[in-house]
Amino acid sequence: MAITMSMATGNNFQEAETPLLYDVARGSVDFKGRPAARSKSGCWKSASFIIGVELAERFAYYGINSNLVSYLTGPLGQSTATAAVNVNTWSGTAWLTPLLCAFVADSFLGRYRMILVACLLYILGLGFLSLSAALHSVHSSDCRNARNSTACPPSQLEVIFFFFSLYLVALAQGGNKPCVQAFGADQFDEEDEEESLAKSSFFNWWNFFLSTAVMLSLLVLNYIQENLSWALGFGIPCVVMCVALIVFSLGTMTYRYSIDRDRRSPLVRIGQAFVKTARNWRILPHEGAEVEALTEDEKVYFSNDIEAAKTILRLVPIWATSLGYGIVYSQVIPPSYHSIHGIFLSLLAMVIAALIETKRLAVAVEYGVVDTPKAMVPMSVWWLAPQYLVFGVADVFTFIGFQEFFYDQVPTEFRSLGLALYLSIFGMGNFLSSFLITIISRATSGHGHDGWFSDNLNRAHLDYFYWLLAGLSAVAFAAYLYFAKIYVYYRKISV
Template sequence: MSIPEEEVGLLEDLVNDSVDHRGNLAVRSSTGGWRSASLIIGVEVAERFAYVGIACNMITYLTEQLGQSTANAAVNVNTWIGTASTLPIIGAFLADAYLGRYRTILGSSLIYILGLGLLTLSASLTLMGSSENRKPSFLMNVLFFCSLYLVAIAQGGHKPCVQAFGADQFDSDHPKERLARGSFFNWWFLFLSGGIAISILVMVYIQSNVNWAFGFGIPCLFMVMALAIFFLGRKTYRYPKRTHEKKNNGFVRIGRVFFGAIKNRKLMNLNKAMLLGEEGVEPCSNMDAKGLVRLIPIWITSMVSMIPYAQYSTLFTKQGVTVDRRILPGLEIPPATLLSFVSISVLISVPIYEHVFLPIARKMTKKPNGITMLQRIGTGMMLTCVNMVLAALVEAKRLRIAEEHGLIDKPNVTIPMSIWWFVPQYMLVGMIEVFGLVGAQEFFYDQVPTELRSIGLAFSLSALGLSNFLSGLLIIVVDWATERDGGHSWLNNNLNRAHIDYFYWLLAASTAIAFFVFVFISRSYVYRRVDQV
């Protein structure tokens, strides 16, 4: 008995693994796709505006308003960013196991607004009680750091779920939508970079030239806007279809996958040939049990290679304080403004990647995606190593100029070196993000079972978060090791006496080692689908 054409068309218009806001199977023509994804991208742009408005100039606030040393401030910034980037593992676990991505985003947004509001209050009280000879009280510091870590907790639920929820708007079983989902990660990052660039330019100016209360209050208003936009789009979204198990058994379902991965890890080397499908791709049914374990070596090498990334908003910014920051006669920019060049680089790199690099790569490799996700991540690692070498050379030049002009012991005197010397390394950071960070996000989202995709993205974010913790630990060790026996620390408060260039060479070497280990591991990695090889 044949099925009527109108029923066939209706079935093809349904998305099997998604439902609408009423719990019915999602209709392709009226839910999801770029329309819904665009709303979610708008939410994330507003959220990034808020987060970056705090993070980009935080080291300046800690050193100038709270009176911390350069090394301590850098460690505190690294620790906070690390916490904000690691907590998504917990938030994603709760979302995938029980709450769902949509509810997790709503709840974490409310916590976000609370944290930003208290941060604004903290800055206002600090400004009211500050003086040249008095540091903020202990209670002021407690209020500030509690507010700051409320934002980190909110990040734990918001960050992995929003991006995963955006990618959920595309059906991986539909050929056109699957390709669109690959582009989604690129365009997601492009629009985020636009919001980040605006945030850096606007918020750093306000924080440096108006006051810090406004500098923290405006991001709070943007977060309120983000929540309103997200809620208004609820009827157009596709929601991942829950299994027939009760929601209270969500942790049990997730646990089965984890324990299944550990158990089946023992079987991987017994008969690999039996597990492999066509063209070296393992069938999804086999991959689901072992996927998480197989990601761990990639995750570890990615984490090590991301340690240099922690320096872009800390040591790079402190270096900029010491040089000539005039870009036009009479116009001097705050050093944190240079971070906007990262976003500008992304805005340039994503269209080139999509419309120039990918078409050429597809012709050369005969692959739908041009290059594999691991090749993309590896390219980012290689560029990171190059950037650390470049940063070390620029810093060595800055130190030579300081010595030539007798400024070694005059840290408050501007070194006659243009801030434009630092622009290339910031621009290279943008390229690193397009290849390395975006590639890692797509990889960890795609290479886990469907019900664990928030955790997959959190896995990617946690690599960045833990790299910040490692950076903070490395700074403490290097500061102690180079300062003992009366020596000058590589991270001395007087940067003209410091040797940050040596620290950058150390990071370049560690990234190079991580890259070669990554290449060795990735050669034996087995993708979940044929079209990814």
């Protein structure tokens, strides 16, 4: 009888415990450090808070980025070429800082804390930008009253303060971008079939809301900045980010926080793997016993470190051959195999842009408005629709394809770094674009000639630049096809 009761008790215990085991999301804990229960944490209820942060962040970022050239050539009085270089340099920095911030997040702060820090930096940077624009407005108003003139260049201090604020926003974007998306994807358990499918749709919804934020930013903030006030146009995103920080904090108790059994920094692990491999390669045959002087656990970790390093190295050719798309993307004011379609479409969009610009220049000559740059060229705005339509479709393929590829093709603890590599494509694209613009501007504008980037767009030759980008994209596309074909896909390592 006692045995029966004991068995019954054991069965009751098993029945009580089994659902709890099935309910645990492996590799994740809740905000108190306990194993995260699927029924009480993660999935869409948590991801919705994180998507809200991304919606606000993209609204704020493109509220600055999309109209930055207008501010630099307007209130700050810079030339078109100088403004283009400054915008590309800033954008490149904003897209490359995720590499640094991903390292800090994966090694020290964690994704959740890094997102909090990034939101605070955004609020500070946007607040400073709004203050900078307000101070310039007061200065230019006093200047016009004193000189009775509209020519009121900003002071050196104003310019320094503006760019300090601008690069603070770039740093904030660097902290937010690789962590917020990885943190959102972390809310779905890959070992659960239903949640694994939900994670795939998460990336699609992510890009839908991202595009929605960009569209709202272009429609609302650009109008406010151009027609009402630059200070207000920079201040509204600051308020939006304050709301986003509150919304993100509200979801704290529902989030799943990833844990890593190996507490070493991911980049340190890769570095140690390379160092150990180099040492072993140099060891003489009779010294081989030293190589084996590792515990079984150390051997497992070393083997996994080597495989992790290999996965990162395998990404490099794909990353490098995607830079052509990054350069093309840097020319547009925003908005694996899926990415192949997007890269090809971006090449096609450059060809269309070159043809339309050639047509626009011909119309300017035909109607005699070449030397009146402020005159309206008699062409319908719908001529621009084809290239933007193709760019939009290219973004759908490329963004989603790159995001899933760089997220899935790295070990779990490297996912912030993987997404940072994806983002750095656009950063390097902006820097390469800035380099091309500088070189071409110097080469084509000497001896009194109008260069490709003349302030008078009717005498400029953006069509030549677009053809150049199309050619570079074609070369990069061919290389991308080759490396995509030979790429060896990463399989998750179980420890």
